[in-house]
Amino acid sequence: AQSVAQPEDQVNVAEGNPLTVKCTYSVSGNPYLFWYVQYPNRGLQFLLKYITGDNLVKGSYGFEAEFNKSQTSFHLKKPSALVSDSALYFCAVRDEGYNNDMRFGAGTRLTVKP
Amino acid sequence: DGGITQSPKYLFRKEGQNVTLSCEQNLNHDAMYWYRQDPGQGLRLIYYSQIVNDFQKGDIAEGYSVSREKKESFPLTVTSAQKNPTAFYLCASSIAWGDTQYFGPGTRLTVL
Numbered sequence: 001a002q003s004v005a006q007p008e009d010q011v012n013v014a015e016g017n018p019l020t021v022k023c024t025y026s027v028s029g030n031p032y033l034f035w036y037v038q039y040p041n042r043g044l045q046f047l048l049k050y051i052t053g054d055n056l057v058k059g060s061y062g063f064e065a066e067f068n069k070s071q072t073s074f075h076l077k078k079p080s081a082l083v084s085d086s087a088l089y090f091c092a093v094r095d096e097g098y099n100n101d102m103r104f105g106a107g108t109r110l111t112v113k114p
Numbered sequence: 115d116g117g118i119t120q121s122p123k124y125l126f127r128k129e130g131q132n133v134t135l136s137c138e139q140n141l142n143h144d145a146m147y148w149y150r151q152d153p154g155q156g157l158r159l160i161y162y163s164q165i166v167n168d169f170q171k172g173d174i175a176e177g178y179s180v181s182r183e184k185k186e187s188f189p190l191t192v193t194s195a196q197k198n199p200t201a202f203y204l205c206a207s208s209i210a211w212g213d214t215q216y217f218g219p220g221t222r223l224t225v226l
Contacts, residue, residue: 009154043218044204049214101162106154
């Protein structure tokens with residue numbers, strides 16, 4: 001069975017500083033990893049995913065994530081945070097097995113202060 | 115949110131009533147999903163459908179029902195058997211089961 005953890009409920013950064021939102025996972029096989037962002041009272045928007053290949057994945061809005069197999073992590077990063085990046089971020093994982101569904105973390109609220 | 119619509123945006127229900135939440139997609143996706151979102155709990159899977167005329171229970175299916183008579187539609191009925199239905203409901207779809215999911219804007223259900 002797969003699971004995902006987002007160890008921080010809240011992350012605060014100053015505008016212009018780099019940001020990191022942490023995610024760790026557990027799977028039996030190979031992981032498919034995803035990041036989504038949610039703005040208030042909206043659905044989730046897909047940011048990026050890792051299936052295979054380069055460990056550094058680039059996604060929408062300048063975000064990127066680094067897959068680290070030894071640490072079973074998939075942290076979301078951005079070199080320079082914007083106030084408009086303030087939102088709820090979800091990490092999700094799916095084991096590559098055919099009938100496994102996607103599991104979402106509890107979410108991390110990112111606040112970027114001017 | 116493009117390509118997936120949910121209606122209504124807000125829904126109020128009296129105790130004992132069944133209500134149906136609409137989800138429509140024009141992306142020609144085979145798979146569709148329903149999630150429930152509660153504060154601090156992330157998303158929990160209610161039902162999913164890998165293909166038209168087929169659907170399966172997720173982790174929290176009790177008190178809910180679905181149908182998938184058309185590829186583009188996957189309505190969710192919240193029955194009176196659901197004891198705590200107040201939540202934000204999200205519909206999603208993907209090209210095929212297991213692929214990247216794309217979400218609708220959500221329906222906020224409140225029981226009065």
